[in-house]
Amino acid sequence: MITTSATYRSRTSTEPSPVDRVEPVIWGDPTGGPLTRDESTAYERDGLLVFEQLLDDGEVDRLGKDLQHLTRDPRLDGDDRVIREPDGRAVRSVFEVHRLSDAVADLATDPRLLDRAEQILGSAAYLHQTRVNFKPGFRGREFYWHSDFETWHMEDGMPQMRAVSVSVNLTPNLDCNGSLMIVPASHRTFVGCAGATPDEHFRASLRQQEYGTPSDEALARLVEAGGITQIQAPAGSAVFFDSNCMHGSNGNITPYPRNNVFLVYNSVENALVEPFGGTTPRPSYIAAREVHPLG
Numbered sequence: 001m002i003t004t005s006a007t008y009r010s011r012t013s014t015e016p017s018p019v020d021r022v023e024p025v026i027w028g029d030p031t032g033g034p035l036t037r038d039e040s041t042a043y044e045r046d047g048l049l050v051f052e053q054l055l056d057d058g059e060v061d062r063l064g065k066d067l068q069h070l071t072r073d074p075r076l077d078g079d080d081r082v083i084r085e086p087d088g089r090a091v092r093s094v095f096e097v098h099r100l101s102d103a104v105a106d107l108a109t110d111p112r113l114l115d116r117a118e119q120i121l122g123s124a125a126y127l128h129q130t131r132v133n134f135k136p137g138f139r140g141r142e143f144y145w146h147s148d149f150e151t152w153h154m155e156d157g158m159p160q161m162r163a164v165s166v167s168v169n170l171t172p173n174l175d176c177n178g179s180l181m182i183v184p185a186s187h188r189t190f191v192g193c194a195g196a197t198p199d200e201h202f203r204a205s206l207r208q209q210e211y212g213t214p215s216d217e218a219l220a221r222l223v224e225a226g227g228i229t230q231i232q233a234p235a236g237s238a239v240f241f242d243s244n245c246m247h248g249s250n251g252n253i254t255p256y257p258r259n260n261v262f263l264v265y266n267s268v269e270n271a272l273v274e275p276f277g278g279t280t281p282r283p284s285y286i287a288a289r290e291v292h293p294l295g
């Protein structure tokens with residue numbers, strides 16, 4: 001089973017009809033561990049799993065200190081890996097953080113993450129993308145609804161739905177501070193989006209995404225079927241979610257920062273090819289084009 005530009009169509013002049021996922025959700029042995037049978041069943045069904053406080057306070061503090069330094073590091077002034085909010089002030093994201101932080105590099109190969117990811121992917125894994133998304137108190141802006149796979153397929157050339165994101169909470173993710181919202185079971189439907197991808201789209205989309213977002217009708221249909229799970233979990237928790245989950249997060253006007261580090265594990269058998277949307281491949285700090293197996 002390979003996917004072609006005809007399998008999952010998007011970024012067309014009018015919105016294509018949603019299509020059913022053709023790939024498995026768990027590519028490895030669902031009972032082969034470390035995921036329990038119940039966890040595998042839940043991941044197959046919902047496309048997400050939450051492991052509360054997988055990391056201890058000391059590990060979270062080390063990550064937090066490393067990543068906060070990045071926002072003040074003069075060596076990163078003008079670095080394209082640092083994405084600021086649309087108002088140009090607060091830092092919104094820093095990409096390729098596994099190269100900038102030893103704590104994140106260690107986390108990426110931590111068996112508590114990597115072993116689960118490789119079971120889901122059914123193969124060795126490499127890092128497609130790493131980032132820290134800061135959502136500072138008072139000023140953190142929203143991430144509009146989207147499927148990561150839709151972007152990674154169309155703009156990076158990711159062939160199949162065989163990647164898993166792990167979001168590790170560095171601060172408490174509350175109901176009020178812009179915590180991640182995922183539509184359960186949305187990973188089973190590919191929702192194509194209307195609108196041709198602008199050149200160098202990433203320069204705008206990483207600040208505020210307007211292309212590669214579902215229509216109100218398509219989003220409402222997914223939510224009608226699966227609801228919305230708002231991931232409220234303490235610092236140190238890890239959320240595993242399928243590359244094609246529809247997800248987003250609200251802005252943060254509370255005093256409580258919502259900082260999460262994201263590691264995207266891709267199967268070594270799912271290496272990027274030419275973008276299916278026909279655009280120029282995005283830079284490697286957003287989408288790694290060399291495969292370096294982690295195991």
Ligand code: 6CS
Pocket residue numbers: 129131143146148151205206209286
């Ligand atoms: O385009 C991307 O790869 C990034 N954009 C979003 C909104 N989620 C995934 C990733 O951070």
Ligand code: FE
Pocket residue numbers: 146147148247
């Ligand atoms: Fe995303």
